[in-house]
Amino acid sequence: MCTEPYAASVAETSRRMSPPTDRVVAVLDFLAARPAERFGVSELARRLGLSKPTCLGIVTSLADAGYLVRDGVDKTYRLGPSLITLGHRAQESMRVSPTAREALRRLSAKFGITAALSGVIDDRITLLDIVAPPGARPGVEVGQSYPFAPPVGLMFVLWDDDAVREWLAREPTIPLRTDTDRLDRVIAGCRADGYLVERLTPGGRRLYSLMAGMSATLPDELRALLGELVSDIGERVSLREDRSARKRHDISVISAPVYDHYRRQAMVASMHVGASLSEREIIERARAVVTSADEVTAQLGGSKPRWG
Template sequence: MISAPDREPWSAMPSPPTDRVVAVTEFLAARPAEPATVAELVRHLGINRATCHAVLAALVRAGWVVRDPIAKTFTPGPALIALGRAAECGVPAARAAEGELAALVRDLGMAATAGYPSGEHIVIGSHVAVRGSDGDGDIVRVGQRIPFAPPFGPGLVAWAGEPEIARWLGRAPHADPARTHHFRDVLATVRRRGYTVESDTPASRRLRALLVELDSLSPRQRPAVTELLHEIGTIEYLDDDLREARTYPVGVMSAPAFTGDGAGALNISVYVWADPDPAGIRAIGDRLLAASRAITHNLGGTAPPDFPQTSADT
């Protein structure tokens, strides 16, 4: 029998000093080409100047951060390169997805990413851009954290048990019965077709632009993300939304890959940013399904029995 303390996750014990180290590191990593001053870190992160100096001094000694003695600014340090490589080796899904992401970009002419569930976030671990693209249309960066909450990540929980689905639904901002019912319809839709189809609207673009900067937003700015999530409510096209023979503005399409026990291991996404018709959407979806099965195979994973092979199965 598991003792009572073991039922509580170790992550439930907060450590404010450690949180401040993480906050400083993530802020700098979120904008590697923009050296930050102590004043900027203090203003954005809401920590006092003395604490900020102490955290930076420790990070500089560890090689996690580099200080420019003339400009008195700070940037990510070389020691983080080794940590990143170690993290790649420690995440089998990252290696399993690498070749398939490149193939998706080659076949579809769209940028592709792999996002990995990590607690209450989905972390972008891989990003393959279209060759020659200036990247303006790809609102994404490696290391970016997306809330693992409605409307994001339904494919990672669509085949999960009710407790995991309930946790995902419970993270929705300002949840209400009508919205919860809608998100359950989203999950049912994803189970039928195997992939998500996000709409492309000015609000959804604004939200994704904010999410890129999530780690560098000050505590005062972060509620704007929650409010925008509430304003948008849902970004997913349901089956009935795509019945008419016309074009639809599509942002991002995603499909999950699975572990050996059938759990969602990662989300494969392509950045469409175009207006395909239903047949075009299904063609992209079929290519995502093929990538999902290939990555699942590379992982030694097992797709759920009802995971579709192609759009024709739905």
């Protein structure tokens, strides 16, 4: 048997391999296998068999590119938001339809609306995936983000007492007042229903368009303008107990939480309504959003928390 072609092929493959690239891949694969954990340079180097200077150079470059996020307090690293865009582009190129996207597609097709998944990444609310009706232009795109600070982000903390407290302790993007009784009612009502309904208001329509892409620290003039649009946490929430069954209601968004295997909220599934609905139509759509969120939760191996 002649082995020369095989030997030549092996040698050629070896020459084409890039050990520096392999080390970068090893870092990303290691962190991808442990998405809920963070690691410092010393531990990463030890676990991956790298020298500390080499590991530091890798994570610094990846963090600069947004593929990793560095915690400024404890100097640890985790996966970053640039991987979301990268993964989405790969998904498009391979024409893959994951369970999450399929759930959004069914929701969008059933009601002729835009459906989306979003999550909090590095202190910003980031759009992870979106499905719009044929020919529709949603006006937002995957990767678009907003500051995660009051009053924006209520839907990401409603379902966790610790998350609510931590969110309220953040420096608000605009001057706010907090009606504690109203907020308590919002939390209790949304948890009982399993979803959040936001009213459609002229101010609300402008809020997100103004905040898109903005940093958490906003210019004083913009803060003042936003303060005219939203001045109380939870004021745009439409509770079932406040809605009349005989009237139609202007609804902006209906959202439901997605949970991970720690029973912590991982994402939000949303239906962008932007229309006047009857109470029956609101409940019908809200239940459909919850069903979609539950499908994604199941895909993640997650489960809902127990309150009480």
